[in-house]
Amino acid sequence: MVGPAAKREAVAHLQATMGLSERRASSFVGADRKMIRYRSCRPPETELRGRLRDLANERRRFGYRRLFILLGREGEASGINRIYRLYREEGLTVRKRRSRRRAVGTRAPILVQAKPSARWSLDFVHDQFACGRRFRVLNIVDDVTRECLAAIPDTSISGRQVARELTELIAHRGKPGMIVSDHGTEFTSNAILAWSKDHRVEWHYIAPGRPMPERLCRVIQWTDAR
Incomplete structure (x- = not known):
């Protein structure tokens, strides 16, 4: 009152x-x-x-x-x-913008042919320097050959940077049959959605709480931590 x-x-x-x-x-x-x-x-x-x-x-x-x-x-x-x-x-206020719907991708069972570049997995490794500053490493792994195709370190990696790194990698290694990742904001950004559409690469997102499709990237993260 x-x-x-x-x-x-x-x-x-x-x-x-x-x-x-x-x-x-x-x-x-x-x-x-x-x-x-x-x-x-x-x-x-x-x-x-x-x-x-x-x-x-x-x-x-x-x-x-x-x-x-x-x-x-x-x-x-x-x-x-x-x-x-x-x-x-009149009690008027600015309406809040609705949150952007995040990409869900395909969640069907992933069938992979036993040949190189049939499927790539993407994941991040997090660590920090002795001074306390944090950094991250983007790992790109071939799930068939178990080869780490790229490891990109930086203090901040956006969706645009992920798209640029994938474009450069495809120029040297060829286009993969599909790419698998989690629902991180870098992988669900508009830049990645546009990139997968322009390059005609299937992008699959793992179901929440089921990290097994990214197990190779997780193994790399555990090895680096040791």
Whole structure:
């Protein structure tokens, strides 16, 4: 109960239900009697409020500043302070953006031919320097030959960098039949989705809680840790 309108309603309720005087009801609420007696002379602004609500529903990611610009384009002469007041009084807020749906890929049983580059597995190894700074290594392993095709170290590896490394590796080793990885943000980024589509490479994501398809990368991680 912060606004003047809410306090006026509370005072009126106390007077009607408990028979209190205006002075006592105002003291209970903590409101000044002049504020309780005040009656606004402003016009109702019904049309402007309705248009503001309509624009807020149409442009759910727009705040009061951008709505003020849209109203100005329609010829509304109100200032930004007035629009902000109405925006608050109407209880309007910027809608939160829904989280991006993450790629799920194919989860069918993976059949691999016994030949090189039939399937590659990707996974990260994490460690830190003596100074405490952390780094990671992207391992790319041929699941048939069990050869580590690449090990890319860096303090930060994005989806774009993963796509670049795969492009360079394909130029030297040829294109794999498929690639397997977990649901890390680097592997589910838009850059990877676009890369797999452009290069026509099947990308399979392992089911949550089942790391067995990445066991070769896990073995490399355990060996490096020792």
